[in-house]
Amino acid sequence: MENISKDVFVFVEQNRGIPADVSFELLTKGRKLADKLGGELKAIVLGYNVEDIAKETFTYGSDECFLVDHPELKYFRTLPYSNALGDLILTYQPRIVLFGATIIGRDIAPRLASKTKSGLTADCTDLQISDVVYLKQDYKDLLLQIRPAFGGNIIATIITPDTKIQMATVREGVMQKIPVSNPKTHKITKIEYKPSEVDNLVEVIEQHIEEKKVNLKAAPIIVAGGYGMGSKENFRLIHELAKTIGGEVAGSRAAVDAGFITPDRQVGQTGVTVRPKLYIACGISGAIQHRAGMQESNKIIAINNDPDAPIFSIAHYGIVGDVTEVIPMFIEAYKNKLK
Amino acid sequence: MEFKILVLVKQVPDTANLSGDVMQEDGTVNRSKLPAIFNPEDKVALELALQVKDKYPNSKVSVITMGPPRATDILRECLYMGADEAYLITDRKFAGADTLATSYVLSEAIKKLGHFDLIFGGRQAIDGDTAQVGPQTAEKLNLPQVTYAQQILDITQTHISIKRKIEGGTEVVKAKMPVLITVIKEAAFPRPFSAKRVMAYKSAKSLLELEKLVEGNSLLYIDTLTQEYKDKGLFIPTFTMDELQLDPDKCGVKGSPTKVYKVESVVLASKSHELFEPSKTAISNLIDRLMADHIFG
Numbered sequence: 046m047e048n049i050s051k052d053v054f055v056f057v058e059q060n061r062g063i064p065a066d067v068s069f070e071l072l073t074k075g076r077k078l079a080d081k082l083g084g085e086l087k088a089i090v091l092g093y094n095v096e097d098i099a100k101e102t103f104t105y106g107s108d109e110c111f112l113v114d115h116p117e118l119k120y121f122r123t124l125p126y127s128n129a130l131g132d133l134i135l136t137y138q139p140r141i142v143l144f145g146a147t148i149i150g151r152d153i154a155p156r157l158a159s160k161t162k163s164g165l166t167a168d169c170t171d172l173q174i175s176d177v178v179y180l181k182q183d184y185k186d187l188l189l190q191i192r193p194a195f196g197g198n199i200i201a202t203i204i205t206p207d208t209k210i211q212m213a214t215v216r217e218g219v220m221q222k223i224p225v226s227n228p229k230t231h232k233i234t235k236i237e238y239k240p241s242e243v244d245n246l247v248e249v250i251e252q253h254i255e256e257k258k259v260n261l262k263a264a265p266i267i268v269a270g271g272y273g274m275g276s277k278e279n280f281r282l283i284h285e286l287a288k289t290i291g292g293e294v295a296g297s298r299a300a301v302d303a304g305f306i307t308p309d310r311q312v313g314q315t316g317v318t319v320r321p322k323l324y325i326a327c328g329i330s331g332a333i334q335h336r337a338g339m340q341e342s343n344k345i346i347a348i349n350n351d352p353d354a355p356i357f358s359i360a361h362y363g364i365v366g367d368v369t370e371v372i373p374m375f376i377e378a379y380k381n382k383l384k
Numbered sequence: 385m386e387f388k389i390l391v392l393v394k395q396v397p398d399t400a401n402l403s404g405d406v407m408q409e410d411g412t413v414n415r416s417k418l419p420a421i422f423n424p425e426d427k428v429a430l431e432l433a434l435q436v437k438d439k440y441p442n443s444k445v446s447v448i449t450m451g452p453p454r455a456t457d458i459l460r461e462c463l464y465m466g467a468d469e470a471y472l473i474t475d476r477k478f479a480g481a482d483t484l485a486t487s488y489v490l491s492e493a494i495k496k497l498g499h500f501d502l503i504f505g506g507r508q509a510i511d512g513d514t515a516q517v518g519p520q521t522a523e524k525l526n527l528p529q530v531t532y533a534q535q536i537l538d539i540t541q542t543h544i545s546i547k548r549k550i551e552g553g554t555e556v557v558k559a560k561m562p563v564l565i566t567v568i569k570e571a572a573f574p575r576p577f578s579a580k581r582v583m584a585y586k587s588a589k590s591l592l593e594l595e596k597l598v599e600g601n602s603l604l605y606i607d608t609l610t611q612e613y614k615d616k617g618l619f620i621p622t623f624t625m626d627e628l629q630l631d632p633d634k635c636g637v638k639g640s641p642t643k644v645y646k647v648e649s650v651v652l653a654s655k656s657h658e659l660f661e662p663s664k665t666a667i668s669n670l671i672d673r674l675m676a677d678h679i680f681g
Contacts, residue, residue, distance in 0.1 A: 060551060120555075123519075123529050148551050152531045155516035159487060159523040164641035167514040179645060189645070195511070202646040246528040247559045250545070254553035266679075290680065315513065323679045344679055346670070347657070357657055362670055366662025378668040382675070 051084025054139040067145035067217035076106035081174040093119040103228035115238035120249040146214035164205025165212040166190035218318030266292030272299035273328025280305040282372040313338035331356025386442035392505035393426040395455040425506025431572040463585040464577035475625040485639035487520035503564040518566035591622040
């Protein structure tokens with residue numbers, strides 16, 4: 046494909062003037078991808094009175110920021126946002142567009158992929174640029190979109206070799222945001238908002254933001270339980286251990302699905318990604334989706350009755366045994382140290 | 385008031401119960417080797433649609449699925465729960481479709497079925513977790529969308545008010561109909577099958593199933609049999625690519641921009657970990673170690 050763009054666009058999302066962390070994480074990653082391609086990194090900020098966020102994108106390496114600032118864009122709404130973003134994407138035809146795999150990102154990215162007939166891969170855990178031979182054809186500098194698939198039994202690398210624009214969403218916390226020391230530019234390009242008759246088909250009547258009670262990402266110690274805890278009653282042991290050692294309680298997706306714990310405490314690919322000082326995995330077999338959310342913890346203790354459970358392969362310390370016996374021993378031993 | 389409602393449903397492999405030789409060499413999934421279930425959030429979507437019909441009994445609830453012939457199983461389940469009619473969209477040429485190719489087929493099929501005030505679907509299917517087919521179908525139908533719906537608050541002749549999940553909370557939106565809505569599992573608890581409806585619809589059959597009956601019995605003719613099932617209200621209309629006059633380049637593998645380049649089974653870098661006995665002494669030693677490393681205390 047000739048005359049193809051080398052630029053990487055990142056949609057920087059915000060609600061009530063607060064930018065999402067994942068957007069800055071994507072800028073850090075996007076910077077690397079753009080350098081590899083030899084192109085530019087451009088941030089897109091949409092909202093009302095959000096020029097400060099546009100300025101902040103340079104801290105994370107953007108070469109230019111497109112800013113669409115208008116009262117109609119105060120709240121995220123699919124149609125006004127996708128019209129403005131779609132116009133930008135179709136005008137500039139970037140090589141790559143990245144979105145957070147947030148509720149907003151997962152609402153708008155598929156719509157834009159459909160509109161621009163681009164390939165889109167959801168919930169990537171890694172992105173790379175590489176030359177590819179696919180069906181005996183050579184492709185230069187494709188975006189490798191890497192994600193666990195099918196119950197975590199495989200890691201799939203997805204490519205979209207025949208579309209000009211490659212799109213991907215990435216979960217918050219999977220990549221790290223790193224400020225650059227000397228932002229190169231501060232080039233904000235203001236784009237005029239074009240009203241459309243479809244803008245008000247959906248109106249936001251009110252928003253209710255709950256105080257964020259759980260902040261797993263900031264917890265130095267996390268005690269997590271899985272399906273192997275067996276029951277909600279047994280899961281109390283997780284709470285007890287966490288309370289004893291001053292940790293936060295978390296769970297695997299299987300534990301959430303089984304109703305042992307609320308979804309806001311889910312660690313893993315479809316939950317939160319954490320990097321605590323200590324992660325204690327109790328009755329968690331360690332499917333890749335779960336490991337993707339915790340394997341960078343400083344120290345990992347795995348407690349499981351199956352010595353072949355995959356969780357042991359990433360653990361620093363392992364205890365093979367029944368969680369309902371081992372956890373009370375742990376609690377007692379810890380309390381004894383404090384005496 | 386009455387509403388024409390369509391629900392998008394999908395039969396999915398039960399990813400919680402995987403066994404060997406499910407993955408094929410090209411990286412796609414051999415679905416025939418897996419137990420198949422009604423995608424949980426699609427069932428919730430049907431329940432919400434049926435709740436609208438409970439309130440406004442003159443409404444009509446139709447369901448549609450794209451899938452292999454055996455997906456007829458979940459269409460029958462829809463009928464058992466209370467759906468008025470069910471459509472199967474099936475063709476070998478749809479195999480390997482990604483979300484873009486799927487939404488193309490669905491949107492074209494929906495256009496042929498006529499006008500709907502409300503289109504419901506699950507937020508995502510458990511086999512891919514992409515949450516893309518809903519928004520992509522809405523885009524192709526030029527409809528507004530409301531994703532992550534949690535509760536229907538109010539319906540008028542022209543508008544529907546919905547509470548939806550947003551990052552860190554909820555919001556209330558008011559959407560003009562027609563609109564496509566994707567629902568999360570917290571939205572409703574699907575009703576059990578009605579025993580009466582199971583009796584009535586257990587012999588409902590798709591065209592493909594009727595053809596199978598004919599194959600094994602020289603006394604049966606497909607046209608008369610189809611008519612007989614139609615007359616009894618037990619026929620599940622079935623459409624193929626040609627019948628929907630679809631562009632073959634936009635269907636199945638051909639119409640899918642995303643390609644599986646590489647699939648790796650998860651091989652664990654077996655990092656050596658230190659084992660501690662499940663005994664009080666050993667655990668006490670482990671705690672000492674963590675304290676020495678300043679992880680505790």
